[in-house]
Amino acid sequence: xxxxxxxxxxxxxxxxxxxxxxxxxxxxxxxxxxxxxxxxxxxxxxxxxxxxxxxxxxxxxxxxxxxxxxxxxxxxxxxxxxxxxxxxxxxxxxxxxxxxxxxxxxxxxx
Amino acid sequence: xxxxxxxxxxxxxxxxxxxxxxxxxxxxxxxxxxxxxxxxxxxxxxxxxxxxxxxxxxxxxxxxxxxxxxxxxxxxxxxxxxxxxxxxxxxxxxxxxxxxxxxxxxxxxxxx
Numbered sequence: 001x002x003x004x005x006x007x008x009x010x011x012x013x014x015x016x017x018x019x020x021x022x023x024x025x026x027x028x029x030x031x032x033x034x035x036x037x038x039x040x041x042x043x044x045x046x047x048x049x050x051x052x053x054x055x056x057x058x059x060x061x062x063x064x065x066x067x068x069x070x071x072x073x074x075x076x077x078x079x080x081x082x083x084x085x086x087x088x089x090x091x092x093x094x095x096x097x098x099x100x101x102x103x104x105x106x107x108x109x110x
Numbered sequence: 111x112x113x114x115x116x117x118x119x120x121x122x123x124x125x126x127x128x129x130x131x132x133x134x135x136x137x138x139x140x141x142x143x144x145x146x147x148x149x150x151x152x153x154x155x156x157x158x159x160x161x162x163x164x165x166x167x168x169x170x171x172x173x174x175x176x177x178x179x180x181x182x183x184x185x186x187x188x189x190x191x192x193x194x195x196x197x198x199x200x201x202x203x204x205x206x207x208x209x210x211x212x213x214x215x216x217x218x219x220x221x222x
Contacts, residue, residue, distance in 0.1 A: 033211065041199055043213040086153065096143055096203070096211055097166045100153040
């Protein structure tokens with residue numbers, strides 16, 4: 001069983017729709033990362049969180065430590081949001097030895 | 111905004127050869143990492159480096175691999191005697207204390 005599970009694996013939506021991507025993990029963590037991987041392969045860090053909720057522009061990330069679950073939401077989705085979104089967890093402090101999920105491929109249709 | 115820079119963007123090498131992948135982390139960052147992503151698979155942690163030494167390494171990071179910070183700015187990953195299964199995208203990343211990771215654009219390594 002994978003330590004980090006993401007759902008859905010693929011998601012296609014119309015421009016403007018509200019998007020939710022889920023991440024569940026089975027280990028104790030000190031932080032969780034949401035990353036965006038562009039079609040060319042580059043990776044951008046979106047959020048690092050250990051509790052509660054963070055917001056940046058149209059992106060919102062939440063985490064429930066007790067339920068070992070995190071969600072990434074995108075409001076008013078746009079075709080430029082099309083990318084692979086990756087959840088990754090850190091199990092110790094001060095060291096980003098991350099365990100990655102397999103990613104969610106998001107396609108936003110104009 | 112400061113960036114993590116990786117060179118080359120694409121490296122082709124023959125099986126058995128040694129390769130060095132180079133990274134210039136963000137200048138005030140203290141923690142440095144290498145990750146890899148085999149085509150179609152998830153990203154995997156290879157090694158972390160702090161205070162001029164390896165702080166953690168994965169099972170993948172065996173004697174075939176080594177890392178170095180030779181001059182205070184570059185951070186290199188050396189792969190000796192490359193194998194076909196070493197073909198992957200290799201990402202360097204850096205961070206400051208408890209700050210988000212900054213990734214480079216990756217080096218695509220192709221072993222033929």
